[in-house]
Amino acid sequence: MAKLYFNYGAMSAGKTIDVITTAYKYNSRGMKAILIKPALDTKGNNKVTSRIGIEKEVDILLKPEESLIDYLKMYDNITCLVIDESQFLTEKQVCELVIITKILDIPVVCFGLKVDFKGNLFPGSAALIRYADSLKEMVAICDCGKKARFNARKINGEYVYDGGQVYIGEDESYDPMCETCFLEKVLLPNSLDFQKIYKKIKEN
Numbered sequence: 001m002a003k004l005y006f007n008y009g010a011m012s013a014g015k016t017i018d019v020i021t022t023a024y025k026y027n028s029r030g031m032k033a034i035l036i037k038p039a040l041d042t043k044g045n046n047k048v049t050s051r052i053g054i055e056k057e058v059d060i061l062l063k064p065e066e067s068l069i070d071y072l073k074m075y076d077n078i079t080c081l082v083i084d085e086s087q088f089l090t091e092k093q094v095c096e097l098v099i100i101t102k103i104l105d106i107p108v109v110c111f112g113l114k115v116d117f118k119g120n121l122f123p124g125s126a127a128l129i130r131y132a133d134s135l136k137e138m139v140a141i142c143d144c145g146k147k148a149r150f151n152a153r154k155i156n157g158e159y160v161y162d163g164g165q166v167y168i169g170e171d172e173s174y175d176p177m178c179e180t181c182f183l184e185k186v187l188l189p190n191s192l193d194f195q196k197i198y199k200k201i202k203e204n
């Protein structure tokens, strides 16, 4: 039976390069890999774009209210589905992936972020962690050299902790960060919960 894969990592873990090479490996051998991106990600519109400058046009730009199964009716002989930015899938769309792998027997390889800039799971990632047959962490590196699991949001050069899960603007950037740096640079300066616990520890 086909598997549902979720390869997750922080920003700059090389996810989009892997998306493009995974699709290429199948297509260059005459097989059909369908490249998909949720439409919520506006970066690059109908393209997947990696930070090192490689890009590829997607086959399906999937809006939150749309059904992937409806789209698949337009294709014959699909070898596999490759999905970039899969943190932006809805829970219902992830449920469709379960049906696509287990009933239609088509493998689905998802790439995406696990957590947002506050360290919370994205809905798509939470559903994928629940349902995926295979979970693989892709490594990004923090400025301190440790493995980065978090994505700190910076606006005009300052780390922020307020705001929506998806930020639509030109002035923001993200730093991949390890647990220790995320605690020191983002959580302790901004989160009352973390400040309270920290104070308690320091008073003892």
Ligand SMILES: [Zn+2]
Binding pocket: 142, 143, 144, 145, 146, 177, 178, 179, 180, 181, 182
């Ligand atoms: Zn660090």
